[in-house]
Amino acid sequence: MTNLKTKVIHGGISTDSTTGAVSVPIYQTSTYKQNALGQPKEYEYSRSGNPTRHALETLIAELEGGVKGFAFSSGLAGIHAVLSMFSAGDHLILADDVYGGTFRLLDKVLVRSGITYDLVDLSVPASLEAAFKPETKAVYFETPSNPLLKVLDIKEIARIAKAHHSLTLVDNTFATPYLQRPLELGADVVLHSATKYLGGHSDVVAGLVTTNSENLAEKIGFLQNSIGAVLGPQDSWLIQRGIKTLALRMDAHSKNAEKIAKLLEESETVANVYYPGLSSHKGYEIAQAQMDAFGGMLSFELVDESKVKPFVESLHYFTLAESLGGVESLIEVPAIMTHASIPKEVRELSGIRDGLIRVSVGIEDVNDLIDDLKHAIHLIGA
Numbered sequence: 273m274t275n276l277k278t279k280v281i282h283g284g285i286s287t288d289s290t291t292g293a294v295s296v297p298i299y300q301t302s303t304y305k306q307n308a309l310g311q312p313k314e315y316e317y318s319r320s321g322n323p324t325r326h327a328l329e330t331l332i333a334e335l336e337g338g339v340k341g342f343a344f345s346s347g348l349a350g351i352h353a354v355l356s357m358f359s360a361g362d363h364l365i366l367a368d369d370v371y372g373g374t375f376r377l378l379d380k381v382l383v384r385s386g387i388t389y390d391l392v393d394l395s396v397p398a399s400l401e402a403a404f405k406p407e408t409k410a411v412y413f414e415t416p417s418n419p420l421l422k423v424l425d426i427k428e429i430a431r432i433a434k435a436h437h438s439l440t441l442v443d444n445t446f447a448t449p450y451l452q453r454p455l456e457l458g459a460d461v462v463l464h465s466a467t468k469y470l471g472g473h474s475d476v477v478a479g480l481v482t483t484n485s486e487n488l489a490e491k492i493g494f495l496q497n498s499i500g501a502v503l504g505p506q507d508s509w510l511i512q513r514g515i516k517t518l519a520l521r522m523d524a525h526s527k528n529a530e531k532i533a534k535l536l537e538e539s540e541t542v543a544n545v546y547y548p549g550l551s552s553h554k555g556y557e558i559a560q561a562q563m564d565a566f567g568g569m570l571s572f573e574l575v576d577e578s579k580v581k582p583f584v585e586s587l588h589y590f591t592l593a594e595s596l597g598g599v600e601s602l603i604e605v606p607a608i609m610t611h612a613s614i615p616k617e618v619r620e621l622s623g624i625r626d627g628l629i630r631v632s633v634g635i636e637d638v639n640d641l642i643d644d645l646k647h648a649i650h651l652i653g654a
């Protein structure tokens with residue numbers, strides 16, 4: 273089975289081996305009866321393992337090309353478990369525009385255990401080379417990034433990291449394995465906020481992690497069980513169900529976003545549009561090489577920053593809300609909402625200005641979305 277469109281439906285464990293149920297049952301149990309003293313069956317306690325969660329974990333590993341998958345109670349719980357592989361004295365290189373919550377986890381929580389980090393513009397290989405220290409253990413980034421849709425060359429960064437005996441950790445939330453598979457390009461660990469496109473319906477908070485290294489899988493599995501922020505069986509089932517339509521949804525998101533990005537780029541009211549599928553985008557060539565389509569996220573700035581509030585509040589089909597990747601279109605202002613946890617001066621250094629607007633383009637009829645945007649553009653211009 274090689275096609276992702278088939279894998280999302282039949283990959284991993286897609287049926288119940290006991291009953292033949294074509295949807296893996298929700299094993300709503302905390303514990304399992306043991307055969308005899310000291311002789312548990314396959315599962316012993318649901319933090320350590322649960323069949324519904326295991327089906328999802330097997331699926332994400334298969335979709336990304338990993339050896340083992342891990343499901344967490346949120347994307348940040350997964351990131352926390354992976355970064356817990358590092359100890360006092362270790363140094364990490366972090367892309368300069370990572371998601372605000374990832375930055376906060378490192379800057380406010382993990383630094384307390386003696387881990388250090390540097391924010392680096394990873395699109396400049398010389399900056400990456402210069403950032404390595406003898407104690408550097410990993411390079412961490414998103415591509416496309418949240419919220420500026422910066423595209424980074426996974427193959428090149430992984431090559432440089434390997435030469436410095438460092439791991440490459442890639443947050444693949446925006447692309448999903450349907451559009452981009454970082455492990456095939458040399459990354460060591462892939463992380464997801466499954467809350468977004470993998471779940472796809474804005475109804476679950478979840479995280480998924482996978483790796484193609486048995487050694488790293490052993491470490492992450494130990495940390496998942498030891499820290500304990502696992503995904504429950506109901507939510508595991510919801511994410512697996514969401515993944516079944518991932519291919520259809522990502523195709524629709526990408527098509528709609530491409531049209532909307534072009535519309536915004538042509539508008540005189542809009543100053544900059546960030547979408548990897550626009551030939552004007554800085555990372556267009558890399559995106560073409562490493563992605564199968566460009567996804568449903570875009571961001572932009574208005575010529576007149578003072579119009580941001582009336583613009584986002586006048587839309588009908590773009591709900592003003594944090595999060596992304598659901599079937600419905602969402603709009604937000606990163607500086608005030610999703611990335612408010614990054615200090616203004618750090619945020620602005622990486623290009624996240626106060627007037628930046630981010631859109632998660634849904635799968636509604638694109639003409640309705642376009643009419644809605646045109647109406648808002650007309651209103652603020654009037």
Ligand SMILES: Cc1ncc(COP(=O)(O)O)c(C=O)c1O
Binds near residue numbers: 346445467
């Ligand atoms: C790119 C990215 N990674 C990780 C996270 C964290 O995920 P979660 O909200 O599921 O904890 C988010 C959003 O929250 C995100 O946008």
Ligand SMILES: N[C@@H](CCSC[C@H](N)C(=O)O)C(=O)O
Binds near residue numbers: 611
């Ligand atoms: N208020 C939250 C921020 C949630 S951001 C959610 C998502 N990653 C996005 O980018 O929309 C917090 O402080 O954690």
